[in-house]
Amino acid sequence: MTVRVGVTGATGRMGREVIAAVDDHADCEVVFAVNREPNGETVDGVEIESADVFDSLLAEREPTAVIDFTGPESAVEYATACAETDVAFVTGTTGFDDAHLEALEEASEEVAVLHAPNFARGVQALLNVVGEAVRNLPGYDVELVETHHNSKRDAPSGTANRLLTEIEANGEFTERTHGREGEQPREAGEIGVHALRAGDITGEHEVLLAGNHEEVRLTHRAEDRGVFAAGAVDAAAWIAGQKAGWYDFADVIAE
Numbered sequence: 206m207t208v209r210v211g212v213t214g215a216t217g218r219m220g221r222e223v224i225a226a227v228d229d230h231a232d233c234e235v236v237f238a239v240n241r242e243p244n245g246e247t248v249d250g251v252e253i254e255s256a257d258v259f260d261s262l263l264a265e266r267e268p269t270a271v272i273d274f275t276g277p278e279s280a281v282e283y284a285t286a287c288a289e290t291d292v293a294f295v296t297g298t299t300g301f302d303d304a305h306l307e308a309l310e311e312a313s314e315e316v317a318v319l320h321a322p323n324f325a326r327g328v329q330a331l332l333n334v335v336g337e338a339v340r341n342l343p344g345y346d347v348e349l350v351e352t353h354h355n356s357k358r359d360a361p362s363g364t365a366n367r368l369l370t371e372i373e374a375n376g377e378f379t380e381r382t383h384g385r386e387g388e389q390p391r392e393a394g395e396i397g398v399h400a401l402r403a404g405d406i407t408g409e410h411e412v413l414l415a416g417n418h419e420e421v422r423l424t425h426r427a428e429d430r431g432v433f434a435a436g437a438v439d440a441a442a443w444i445a446g447q448k449a450g451w452y453d454f455a456d457v458i459a460e
């Protein structure tokens with residue numbers, strides 16, 4: 206069965222990659238691609254349509270799934286529209302607050318919704334090993350550094366937040382310290398969190414665990430956005446036929 210994909214944020218950094226990745230996937234096709242201000246552009250031969258007609262495109266083109274890389278507010282609006290038309294929703298958007306997540310979870314009561322802050326398979330592996338490293342090194346200082354391009358809006362990154370959740374679930378930590386300035390000695394139990402923004406860096410995440418005279422560094426470096434897009438398209442192919450509910454990229458990888 207061909208998976209019919211709708212793409213949002215289609216002229217963004219990720220939207221363009223998603224269109225290319227759908228094209229590369231044997232079982233998927235783009236049935237529409239929208240952006241806020243489409244200005245008659247095409248991406249890989251796909252005409253970009255206005256986000257204003259998203260609801261009617263859902264009804265007319267009958268996508269199996271929508272892949273979304275936009276912003277938190279728009280992701281929620283797109284998910285709500287998908288929930289009303291029985292279309293599965295895959296989002297890689299980050300920067301959601303609790304209200305956004307609640308709205309996405311509401312949509313997941315009607316349709317399958319998959320949210321992953323990072324669709325790189327290597328990051329899933331990093332998430333799997335970071336907790337084990339923390340458990341094996343009690344009392345070691347933990348610092349997290351994430352580095353992204355200078356146009357990224359949210360900080361820390363969605364991936365960093367997910368890594369922090371894993372770290373905290375596996376050790377005794379008291380607080381997250383976002384950057385340091387002035388006289389600020391390190392407190393035991395804090396996790397230092399550092400967001401670097403520079404140039405066109407695709408995305409790096411490093412967890413540093415340090416004791417006396419030794420350190421462990423767990424690093425993931427994405428060299429091309431194509432790895433995120435390929436993961437998102439795999440997720441869209443996987444989600445076709447799943448029942449309503451809340452899913453993660455780990456569910457896709459597990460199969």
Ligand SMILES: NC(=O)C1=CN([C@@H]2O[C@H](COP(=O)(O)OP(=O)(O)OC[C@H]3O[C@@H](n4cnc5c(N)ncnc54)[C@H](OP(=O)(O)O)[C@@H]3O)[C@@H](O)[C@H]2O)C=CC1
Binds near residue numbers: 241
């Ligand atoms: N999960 C993952 O693996 C990854 C997640 N991301 C996340 O994906 C998101 C997008 O990243 P990126 O592609 O770099 O960002 P870009 O700014 O390049 O693209 C975002 C796109 O979404 C559109 N958009 C933004 N807000 C709205 C809105 N309110 N309504 C409709 N369209 C909107 C923008 O349109 P316009 O041109 O009009 O501004 C643009 O086309 C971010 O949250 C980022 O963190 C990024 C990479 C990987």
Ligand SMILES: O=C(O)C1=N[C@H](C(=O)O)C[C@H](O)C1
Binds near residue numbers: 323353357358362409
């Ligand atoms: O905005 C980006 O570029 C990225 N965002 C994601 C995040 O916030 O974790 C994933 C990736 O690192 C690229």
